[in-house]
Amino acid sequence: MVRFGVLGTGRIAHDFVSSFKNVNGSEIVSVGSRNKADAQKFAEEHNIPNYGTYDELVSDKHVDVVYIATPHSTHCANTLLALNANKHVLCEKTFAMNTKQAKEMVETAKNKNLFIMEANWMLCFPLIQKTLQMVKEGVIGDVQMLHASLGFNSEGRELDLKMGGGSLLACGIYPITFATVLFGAAPSEIQASGSLAHNGADEQVSITLTYNECRHDGSIKKKIAILSSSFCSWIPSDAVIIGSKGTIRINDLFVCPNKITISVMGRPDNVIEEPFPVNDSKFNFPNSQGLSYEADHVAKCIQGGLKESYLVPTELTLRNMNIIDRVREIIGLKFDEDSC
Ligand SMILES: NC(=O)C1=CN([C@@H]2O[C@H](COP(=O)(O)OP(=O)(O)OC[C@H]3O[C@@H](n4cnc5c(N)ncnc54)[C@H](OP(=O)(O)O)[C@@H]3O)[C@@H](O)[C@H]2O)C=CC1
Numbered sequence: 001m002v003r004f005g006v007l008g009t010g011r012i013a014h015d016f017v018s019s020f021k022n023v024n025g026s027e028i029v030s031v032g033s034r035n036k037a038d039a040q041k042f043a044e045e046h047n048i049p050n051y052g053t054y055d056e057l058v059s060d061k062h063v064d065v066v067y068i069a070t071p072h073s074t075h076c077a078n079t080l081l082a083l084n085a086n087k088h089v090l091c092e093k094t095f096a097m098n099t100k101q102a103k104e105m106v107e108t109a110k111n112k113n114l115f116i117m118e119a120n121w122m123l124c125f126p127l128i129q130k131t132l133q134m135v136k137e138g139v140i141g142d143v144q145m146l147h148a149s150l151g152f153n154s155e156g157r158e159l160d161l162k163m164g165g166g167s168l169l170a171c172g173i174y175p176i177t178f179a180t181v182l183f184g185a186a187p188s189e190i191q192a193s194g195s196l197a198h199n200g201a202d203e204q205v206s207i208t209l210t211y212n213e214c215r216h217d218g219s220i221k222k223k224i225a226i227l228s229s230s231f232c233s234w235i236p237s238d239a240v241i242i243g244s245k246g247t248i249r250i251n252d253l254f255v256c257p258n259k260i261t262i263s264v265m266g267r268p269d270n271v272i273e274e275p276f277p278v279n280d281s282k283f284n285f286p287n288s289q290g291l292s293y294e295a296d297h298v299a300k301c302i303q304g305g306l307k308e309s310y311l312v313p314t315e316l317t318l319r320n321m322n323i324i325d326r327v328r329e330i331i332g333l334k335f336d337e338d339s340c
């Protein structure tokens with residue numbers, strides 16, 4: 001049995017806890033809030049036995065792992081709070097405001113011999129793993145390109161620069177993650193273009209990552225990922241992996257899919273569907289019942305004594321953070337944390 005504590009009582013905290021109807025052998029035992037009354041309300045709503053402040057949550061002896069469900073700008077401090085209280089950590093995406101913070105979080109977990117993982121739930125979906133497996137098996141030949149985008153028309157807290165708001169950290173992290181798992185290495189070239197809102201937060205970003213691969217004759221083959229995120233439009237939120245023999249489309253929303261379409265030249269399309277876990281809870285975000293895959297994975301890792309996830313390793317998180325830092329530099333997206 002792995003016992004989760006939830007830090008923060010916002011929208012994703014609600015969805016994560018509700019997904020536990022489909023989680024076996026783990027439970028939510030405590031919740032922490034900046035305001036104890038909010039923690040109590042959340043605990044009552046979700047039948048959670050313990051509640052308190054963040055400090056009380058991380059020092060609760062019943063808690064094994066703390067799920068950080070707060071805005072980006074608070075991930076580093078909240079993660080360090082939990083690690084320093086000897087709790088394992090599952091921290092929401094995007095993991096940190098920059099690589100410097102991310103390294104400190106990962107180093108602290110390592111020094112304390114604790115588990116740490118970015119809550120990049122996309123990689124825990126069965127159809128995402130199936131897609132990656134098919135690519136590896138060469139179903140669509142040699143992968144040449146990736147097209148992936150995610151976004152919606154947003155406003156309010158999600159565009160608050162002080163909290164790491166904007167489409168890049170909220171949505172762009174997923175297309176970037178997909179490119180990183182698909183192409184394996186760090187990109188040899190990063191190009192980007194972005195539009196900033198009046199407060200300096202990004203409204204939409206387009207990124208081209210180029211990966212150099214050495215051919216047998218020593219020449220360079222360039223593989224390309226074309227990625228975008230948006231908070232000012234209903235951009236198509238799918239991903240297409242383009243290979244020498246065909247494509248795999250991960251249907252909208254590609255970060256939490258229940259359908260993929262495999263098109264191989266000369267053959268009829270093959271559609272694979274994987275129904276979501278059945279859960280009648282009311283969720284804030286689409287397909288959040290699939291957060292149970294992530295919770296199950298974390299529990300399995302912790303029970304197995306792992307200090308890292310094999311689906312979302314810290315190396316992947318740090319590689320993504322490096323890409324995000326460079327994209328921010330190119331488009332002029334600045335956070336206060338950059339000067340700390
Ligand atoms: N995996 C997924 O599908 C999704 C992940 N996310 C990620 O989850 C995280 C939280 O997002 P979301 O739930 O939408 O955010 P919300 O604004 O809905 O909730 C955030 C919570 O964090 C706490 N908090 C701590 N400090 C602050 C602060 N300065 N301002 C506001 N709230 C604060 C609050 O809880 P309290 O007052 O109780 O401490 C608040 O309710 C982000 O990293 C986001 O990227 C978001 C949506 C979907």
Ligand SMILES: O=C1OC[C@@H](O)[C@H](O)[C@H]1O
Nearest residue numbers: 170171253255256285286
């Ligand atoms: O993190 C996220 O993942 C799924 C999307 O539906 C959500 O809007 C986004 O914030």
